[in-house]
Amino acid sequence: MTRSGERRAGWLLVAPLCLLLLAVFVAPVALMLPTSFRTYQPGLGITSGWTAHNYTQIVTDGYLLEVLGRTFVLGVSVTAICLVLGFPLAVVLARASGAARGILTLLVVFPLTLNVVVRSFGWISLLSNRGLINQALMALGIVDVPLRMMFNLTGLIVGLTHVLLPVMVVLLAAALRALPRDVEAAAATLGTRPWKTFFLVTLPLAAPGIFAGCVLVFVLTISALVTPRLLGGPAYKVMATAIFDEFLSSLDWPTGAALAFALTLFALAVVALAGLLTRRWVAAR
């Protein structure tokens, strides 16, 4: 085939998928942008005229500011906990071989592929006031009144850590497996203590992979809808559930659209910044 023939065939092969993406992803998101600058009046719906109030209220309205801050705290907490808990698990997974490796991988991937609604339901059975943990604590006489572990930050952190820990483990294990085999052995031969080898050799080498895992877990945490909704209920909101309610309950689409763009911008900025930092880090060494 000639070069121009290939070009024409290439566009014909790529175009249908690009059209799908334009029609159900790019166009809907682009059309939501003007909505985010409209005003909403209860009873009247979306009125004409433009305003930036939907965006400014996110940082001036006390309630929305709290939701924003809560989402950020949730993202940082879940990422940090997933990193600390995920590291030992990833080390075990990365060092396993043969049948053990297959079984361990299955044990990590099983919760990962299991539906998030089902997993959150499991946590409701455990964390609610009449849940298993409170029943156990009260039967043992440790507490008299049930501990509140749902509809607050605790419940969201527990639920989302469970959802995202397998993601972190899979990414960390991949980063650890990609490390050159001999460097740790070389450090050991030269008389370096194991913990020193870990902090001075393993950690810096695996840093880009660790960082990528953290960024993904953070972005997925602040974007999550199902787990925060089920474990937080309708009252304890984060950004995603606030967007959900603006669109389905209060029908204030302009505010919902502004929140949606704020969340997207937040997520994309974190991804972009992380990419920049990783390139700097790799280039610096």
Add this chain to the structure above:
Amino acid sequence: MTDEPPSLALRLIAALLFAFLLLPVAVVVLAAFSDTAYLTIPPQGLTLRWFAKVFHDPDYLAAIVLSLKLAAVATLLATVLAVPACYALHHRWVPAGETIANLLMSPLIFPAVVIGVALLQYVSLLGIRGSFATLVLAHAMIVTPYLIRTGLAGFAGMDPALEEAARVLGANRFMAFFLVVAPVIRSSLGAGLVFALITSFDEVPVTVFLLPPGQATLPVTIFTAIDQGVDPSVAAVSTLMIAATAILLVAVERFAGMRRLF
């Protein structure tokens, strides 16, 4: 990483973390077989009543059918569109291939709830709210990144001499594709397909905004049921999903190997 086996302390920590990962799953399964509406310790009574309730509930059955149909049609559509696109991208037939590939992957880094509300407004503007076709198109878009990733990996792992040899021996591009290229990329693409099916079947944050009135997919049905107060049949239907996931994973491990997925 060294091949040295992990220390006892490390293995103990790993065992505890696996227990944490499997705890809610075990709780759901126990609740499904337990007689009381609320799970107690120790579980009281053994019953299959909640499963019977699920299988006699027309809403759950309709939801299962809708979920399966949606996942199958959306994955099929996405595959039919993604494989030719990967072929062209791999052969560098289009300029700026990297940019196009990144664009095709971008639904993955967008918060799903944002895509969901944007689509809700979009279908309202177009006056096509609550149609099956919209759901199919949306799900096809959502699973596209998985197919693009595994598809491109499949093409990249193929020896280019194979296709050239077929062409030299007189096969035209179509014959060469179906007789030589397709069998080579099949296993890689198969992994993407499984992932796409699971992703579509499990999808909630976009689906919930696009469902036709009175209809729901299985995860959305459970989501709504929990939101409105838990009924023990939720545990039974969740247990069915747990069993299905386990069977699917073991089958994938047996036939393709988990490495292809991760």
